[in-house]
Amino acid sequence: MNKAVCLLSGGLDSATCLAVARKEGYECFALSFDYGQRHKIELEAAARVAAALGAKRHVITKISLDAFGGSALTADIAVPKQRTLEDMGQGIPVTYVPARNTIFLSFALAWAEVLESSDIFVGVNALDYSGYPDCRPEFIEAYQRMANLATKAGVEGRTNLKIHAPLIQLSKSQIVKLGSELGVPFGLTHSCYDPQPGGRACGQCDACLLRRKGFEEAGIEDR
Amino acid sequence: MNKAVCLLSGGLDSATCLAVARKEGYECFALSFDYGQRHKIELEAAARVAAALGAKRHVITKISLDAFGGSALTADIAVPKQRTLEDMGQGIPVTYVPARNTIFLSFALAWAEVLESSDIFVGVNALDYSGYPDCRPEFIEAYQRMANLATKAGVEGRTNLKIHAPLIQLSKSQIVKLGSELGVPFGLTHSCYDPQPGGRACGQCDACLLRRKGFEEAGIEDR
Numbered sequence: 001m002n003k004a005v006c007l008l009s010g011g012l013d014s015a016t017c018l019a020v021a022r023k024e025g026y027e028c029f030a031l032s033f034d035y036g037q038r039h040k041i042e043l044e045a046a047a048r049v050a051a052a053l054g055a056k057r058h059v060i061t062k063i064s065l066d067a068f069g070g071s072a073l074t075a076d077i078a079v080p081k082q083r084t085l086e087d088m089g090q091g092i093p094v095t096y097v098p099a100r101n102t103i104f105l106s107f108a109l110a111w112a113e114v115l116e117s118s119d120i121f122v123g124v125n126a127l128d129y130s131g132y133p134d135c136r137p138e139f140i141e142a143y144q145r146m147a148n149l150a151t152k153a154g155v156e157g158r159t160n161l162k163i164h165a166p167l168i169q170l171s172k173s174q175i176v177k178l179g180s181e182l183g184v185p186f187g188l189t190h191s192c193y194d195p196q197p198g199g200r201a202c203g204q205c206d207a208c209l210l211r212r213k214g215f216e217e218a219g220i221e222d223r
Numbered sequence: 224m225n226k227a228v229c230l231l232s233g234g235l236d237s238a239t240c241l242a243v244a245r246k247e248g249y250e251c252f253a254l255s256f257d258y259g260q261r262h263k264i265e266l267e268a269a270a271r272v273a274a275a276l277g278a279k280r281h282v283i284t285k286i287s288l289d290a291f292g293g294s295a296l297t298a299d300i301a302v303p304k305q306r307t308l309e310d311m312g313q314g315i316p317v318t319y320v321p322a323r324n325t326i327f328l329s330f331a332l333a334w335a336e337v338l339e340s341s342d343i344f345v346g347v348n349a350l351d352y353s354g355y356p357d358c359r360p361e362f363i364e365a366y367q368r369m370a371n372l373a374t375k376a377g378v379e380g381r382t383n384l385k386i387h388a389p390l391i392q393l394s395k396s397q398i399v400k401l402g403s404e405l406g407v408p409f410g411l412t413h414s415c416y417d418p419q420p421g422g423r424a425c426g427q428c429d430a431c432l433l434r435r436k437g438f439e440e441a442g443i444e445d446r
Binding site: 059061062063064065067068069070092096097098099100101102103105106107109110111113114131133134136138139142143145146147149150151152154155 | 282284285286287288290291292293315319320321322323324325326328329330332333334336337354356357359361362365366368369370372373374375377378
């Protein structure tokens with residue numbers, strides 16, 4: 001069985017991505033980050049999702065992105081609420097965390113190299129209106145090219161490391177449908193950027209609004 | 224004054240690289256990593272070097288590469304001793320840390336984005352016989368290309384982020400000469416992979432041997 005490293009945030013996209021990797025027959029090593037995010041509760045969701053979807057191992061790595069600040073998810077900047085889809089389409093939001101996916105993929109690359117795995121799965125999505133630069137196909141392609149030069153395997157001419165981004169061209173409702181078909185336990189996932197006391201979703205941040213829209217359009221109930 | 228993020232390990236290469244950035248007129252933000260390395264003493268050297276060379280700030284970020292293992296610098300694998308240059312030229316040594324420079328550069332990229340800096344300095348060197356994949360010019364070029372797609376600036380069409388690797392084509396003795404000209408306080412730096420009790424260099428690992436050879440060939444005394 002081929003091994004894959006799967007980035008897992010605890011949200012519905014990365015859970016669906018993990019389910020895709022499992023469906024494709026990979027033995028999955030799930031990787032999550034405690035990076036000073038205000039919605040740290042997502043890590044509990046990640047652990048539950050990893051177990052439910054049969055990941056071989058789940059590692060939560062602590063890193064300090066809050067040392068640099070610059071994002072509403074890691075610094076003392078308010079999370080925007082009740083934005084329209086038009087607003088979300090205007091530029092990069094303050095919830096963008098500088099270079100986050102670049103950093104996450106780099107840790108995945110390190111683990112893949114140790115595991116002698118050539119496959120990394122990441123649940124990025126270019127179409128969900130969030131406008132993050134490091135969710136675009138051209139970024140993923142450039143990352144894969146770089147990664148194939150960064151490692152022992154690359155030096156030895158085995159440049160077959162692949163960054164799988166199976167959700168990158170899907171809408172949120174398509175992701176919900178796909179996850180539903182693959183048996184993703186959506187009830188275990190967490191999307192909200194600004195969880196309320198007791199861990200309840202705020203219902204008003206971009207992540208909550210996009211999630212609700214995705215389930216509505218898919219005609220599936222979000223439990 | 225333009226800002227630059229400078230990766231600083233505490234060794235003589237990165238100290239010389241920081242001195243180059245200062246000489247070129249940059250306001251320098253030095254970045255070091257506590258990554259579970261057995262030679263953690265290098266972080267004290269990094270702090271001394273950052274202060275001596277007038278870095279504007281010095282941040283030491285803690286990350287957990289030891290969670291993945293796979294290297295003599297982070298796992299329970301012996302550091303090779305008394306190797307000849309021929310031995311060192313044979314393949315990638317066990318002191319290689321998987322994806323380390325990819326990870327370090329990714330944090331530098333995050334900080335650069337927050338600082339609105341377009342310049343990252345890294346003291347990698349392709350010629351010192353250590354054979355690390357992530358010290359090669361083609362890796363640095365691919366990283367720069369990826370980084371220009373990874374950030375807000377990249378989305379907005381400002382693809383001018385530059386990864387400066389001023390030592391990449393220099394021999395160790397050329398680095399020693401350059402550092403000497405720029406007033407690098409070599410006595411504050413630390414190179415040994417396997418420091419002995421009291422922090423003394425072992426004198427026998429690849430890093431010690433290459434350092435000694437560099438100073439000898441440069442005709443400069445290593446205090």
